[in-house]
Amino acid sequence: MAYKLCKKVRELEPYEPIQGNYKIRLDANESFFNFPDDLKAEINDIIREIDFNRYPDPMALELTKAFADYYSISPENITVTNGSDEMLYLLSSALMKSGSNVVVVDPDFSMYSFYSFLSENNIFTYKKNKDHDINVDELLSFMFENNADMVIFSNPCNPTGRGISSDDARKLVNGAGDCLVVIDEAYMDFWNQSLLKEANEYQNLIVLKTASKAVGAAGIRLGFAIANPLITKALRSVKSPYNVNTLSQKIGACIYRKKDLLKERANEIIKNTKTLYIDILKVVDNYKLPFRVFITCANFVFVETDYAKNIYEMLLENGIAVRYFPKYSSLRITTGTVKENNEFVINFEKYIIKNILKRNR
Ligand SMILES: *Cc1c(COP(=O)(O)O)cnc(C)c1O
Secondary structure (H helix, E strand, O other): OOOOOOHHHHOOOOOOOOOOOOOEEEOOOOOOOOOOHHHHHHHHHHHHOOOOOOOOOOOOHHHHHHHHHHHOOOHHHEEEEOHHHHHHHHHHHHHOOOOOEEEEEEOOOOHHHHHHHHOOOEEEEEEOOOOOOOOHHHHHHHHHHOOOOEEEEEOOOOOOOOOOOHHHHHHHHHHOOOOEEEEEOOOHHHOOOOOHHHHHHOOOEEEEEEOOOOOOOHHHOOEEEEOOHHHHHHHHHHOOOOOOOHHHHHHHHHHHOOHHHHHHHHHHHHHHHHHHHHHHHHHHHHOOOOOEEOOOOOOEEEEEOOOHHHHHHHHHHOOEEEEEEHHHOEEEEEOOOHHHHHHHHHHHHHHHHHHHHHHHO
16 A cells, blocks of 8 residues: 545645746746835845744744834734735635535636635635626625535636725625635735725634735735734644744835835836736727727736737737636736836737737628
């Protein structure tokens, strides 16, 4: 007899983002800003002072305070993790049990059902309507029909960029009964319908945040869960004690103190996304193409088209990476700098002139 991997992991493949050297990266919803040089210098000084021989602070106190201060919430509601991905895994594996009923929505961030699959939860998928909007009454019925223990979704949604209003989100939390509601607000810095500030008031709500998007610190892996003190105590108890390394904690604390810089940059990203959306729409309207371009509440634009795969491949050949979703025959284009966005739009239009218009003539 020899050890055999159990069935659920045997056929999995490691997560592989787009590899290769593309001059323009619009595929991962990252911020197009790196940190400015003076901030990098400040970070260098911080690193020089670190006691590398010591374990990190398990409660990430300094970082928790800086994060709390940035969003005007209380430190006692916050749990810090190694990216929100770590928290997603903890939610399905530690807060849920094997056999717990987890409701996800579709389209949405695929990691929710992935971790639930690994944790042997029962997964129930609520299909959004064709405009990719969530009808909260329908979702509530779906949750009750399936006896949901947890519902989890992103607001605004990755990959569609669509969102539900804070009133709808409240209605969902208030109507969910004893079901845990997890709202992943990874992109809420680009919109204004957050429940973050009121998370403390609910018995059944967890709001997730990350430093990977608007804050522009995907490289140091910081995620945050915000909930009432009872839930927070549980989350702090189930995470591994030294989950966030000292460098990330110290650098994160430093970054969240740069309030003006962060807000300024979020606004710049919002501005570029709007222009990108308008420019894509112009091309689509100009040639009267049956493409669907979705109004976005995030830092990317979602485009549905039968040509998604071909456009994606052509862009790669020209050094531009965007995200392609075979399942939805769609592209998700993260906003870059003005220059990068222009280059994308030029190539997008070129493809249409060369391949779509010619063929239809
Ligand atoms: C990018 C993203 C995250 C961030 O995950 P990290 O592990 O913090 O980098 C979380 N949720 C959604 C919906 C995302 O798109």
